[in-house]
Amino acid sequence: MTPWIYAACGTVILLFAISALTVLNVAGHAANYFSGHAERRLVQLEFQNQVEAAVQYQAQISFWDATVAQLKTGGFSDKFVEDTITQWMWPDFNFKWMVFLDSGRNAVLSTREGRKVSPETSRTLVSLTGDLFEAAKQRYSQALRPAGKGWRIEVVRNPNDALTAPLPYIHVSDIRRIDGIMSIVVVQAVVPKSLEIAADDAKPTFLVSVKPITPKMLANMEHRLGVGDLHFGIATRDGAEGSFASVGSIGSGFPSTVFWTENAPLDFVWKTSAPVVAAICLLAGLTMGVIAFRFARTVGALRVSEANNRFLARHDGLTGLVNRAGLDEALVQAFAQDGAPCFGVICLDLDRFGHPAGDAVLKEVGRRFAGRAGGRGMVARMGGDEFVVLFDGSIGPDEALFLARGLVIDAQIPIPFDGTLLQVGASAGIGMAADHGSNPRELMAAADGALYAAKSSGRNCALMAEPSFQQRARAA
Numbered sequence: 001m002t003p004w005i006y007a008a009c010g011t012v013i014l015l016f017a018i019s020a021l022t023v024l025n026v027a028g029h030a031a032n033y034f035s036g037h038a039e040r041r042l043v044q045l046e047f048q049n050q051v052e053a054a055v056q057y058q059a060q061i062s063f064w065d066a067t068v069a070q071l072k073t074g075g076f077s078d079k080f081v082e083d084t085i086t087q088w089m090w091p092d093f094n095f096k097w098m099v100f101l102d103s104g105r106n107a108v109l110s111t112r113e114g115r116k117v118s119p120e121t122s123r124t125l126v127s128l129t130g131d132l133f134e135a136a137k138q139r140y141s142q143a144l145r146p147a148g149k150g151w152r153i154e155v156v157r158n159p160n161d162a163l164t165a166p167l168p169y170i171h172v173s174d175i176r177r178i179d180g181i182m183s184i185v186v187v188q189a190v191v192p193k194s195l196e197i198a199a200d201d202a203k204p205t206f207l208v209s210v211k212p213i214t215p216k217m218l219a220n221m222e223h224r225l226g227v228g229d230l231h232f233g234i235a236t237r238d239g240a241e242g243s244f245a246s247v248g249s250i251g252s253g254f255p256s257t258v259f260w261t262e263n264a265p266l267d268f269v270w271k272t273s274a275p276v277v278a279a280i281c282l283l284a285g286l287t288m289g290v291i292a293f294r295f296a297r298t299v300g301a302l303r304v305s306e307a308n309n310r311f312l313a314r315h316d317g318l319t320g321l322v323n324r325a326g327l328d329e330a331l332v333q334a335f336a337q338d339g340a341p342c343f344g345v346i347c348l349d350l351d352r353f354g355h356p357a358g359d360a361v362l363k364e365v366g367r368r369f370a371g372r373a374g375g376r377g378m379v380a381r382m383g384g385d386e387f388v389v390l391f392d393g394s395i396g397p398d399e400a401l402f403l404a405r406g407l408v409i410d411a412q413i414p415i416p417f418d419g420t421l422l423q424v425g426a427s428a429g430i431g432m433a434a435d436h437g438s439n440p441r442e443l444m445a446a447a448d449g450a451l452y453a454a455k456s457s458g459r460n461c462a463l464m465a466e467p468s469f470q471q472r473a474r475a476a
Contacts, residue, residue: 016280038309039262040245042225045313047247047258049324050221051173053383054184054211057093059167061085062188062207071190071205076100076109081116090114091354093384096183097125097210100190103203105133128178129185129208136172136187136206143170144197151197168195175213175248175256182232182256184211220359224317226308228261263305318359319366321387322380330378330390331440334433341433342393346404347447350385350411351425351459357417358385361424368410372403388447397432397464404428404462412460427454428462436465 061067061084070076089095090113099122100108107119107126126133144151153168171188178185189204191197197204218230233244234257248256314326322330334343350365362385369387370379377391395403411426429450437443446465454463 058209086114140189153195316381327380344432346389353385425460
């Protein structure tokens with residue numbers, strides 16, 4: 001009888017072990033599957049945000065009356081190149097190449113690392129981006145509509161309905177290898193703010209901008225996303241599922257595929273639960289309790305991972321502030337409330353932001369902004385050096401202007417770092433929902449317009465947006 005009891009106990013222990021191994025294996029593979037898909041989506045969104053940020057930065061030149069005025073004089077003055085590209089676009093936004101091409105793809109102006117170079121130097125770049133140039137040229141042509149004796153560019157809404165500065169959306173962008181480095185390439189026709197084109201100006205000049213994706217940028221992405229070894233490569237069938245994603249939008253002859261070392265919950269499950277499975281084979285009763293405990297820990301780890309992913313989807317990984325997606329939701333909810341809208345936004349952009357210790361500056365400025373807003377508003381980082389404060393109805397226009405000026409002063413206070421003091425500044429634009437917009441896009445556009453006006457007025461200041469067309473009509 002004793003052998004049968006031993007055999008029965010052994011069988012029970014074996015069944016327990018098999019059950020535990022099966023549950024752990026299924027849970028681990030399921031966790032791997034969902035974690036891989038979540039990481040892929042986060043990586044793609046991160047690169048999409050980087051591309052959208054580059055489009056916004058480049059638009060400050062291509063969607064600017066001052067650039068159009070330079071072209072009408074027949075070329076670009078040395079002062080314009082020095083002030084706009086050498087002292088601004090290169091140090092602030094790291095555009096390695098900025099090349100102006102006419103409709104025949106002839107270089108009007110070529111700059112590399114902020115300095116003017118001969119047109120021959122940019123021939124390789126022009127060849128590598130020829131498909132983007134033709135696509136941008138086609139988008140420009142498709143957007144032209146007859147208007148009086150000339151033309152007008154038809155404004156098309158951003159298909160992603162993102163809260164971005166008002167642009168004509170005639171650009172083309174991609175991620176491809178330039179000068180041996182994977183880079184963000186943006187091509188757009190140079191157009192005036194009015195979007196009105198004279199009859200003799202129908203053939204535009206195009207701006208080709210190249211922003212390299214540096215190791216520091218990839219390291220910052222790794223930190224925000226919680227992944228490791230983020231790099232570009234060629235996808236093969238041997239690639240691990242969930243460890244690579246396509247981030248390019250137009251074929252370029254070299255796949256814009258990014259790889260990373262994914263977080264594998266399955267390995268965590270096995271490493272933490274293997275001792276428990278061994279104990280099951282020796283002490284069946286004790287093992288049952290241990291299995292339940294360890295399985296609960298596994299589920300808890302998955303929940304923590306899911307919660308972290310949800311947090312990363314709505315918050316900036318560097319500053320901990322709300323990100324663009326979180327601000328989108330907050331604005332939609334604010335406009336959805338009953339009654340007349342009683343809130344507003346302050347758009348801020350750091351001036352002279354080009355320090356090697358950029359992360360430290362952004363963290364400290366974000367902390368100061370959050371402290372200044374307190375319980376009266378929500379501070380969001382939109383990417384790069386752009387911040388937005390969404391304040392509630394307890395703040396009127398005068399108080400909003402006072403708050404914005406306080407934020408500008410906060411940004412100007414020197415920041416101690418590694419034994420030195422870092423100096424930056426900020427410009428701010430204010431939009432009130434009751435006066436400047438009936439939806440999130442209009443309100444953000446009004447505040448962005450005020451921000452650009454503040455920058456044009458000399459920076460380090462805050463301006464209130466102009467009343468909307470509907471508001472002026474009612475006043476008349």
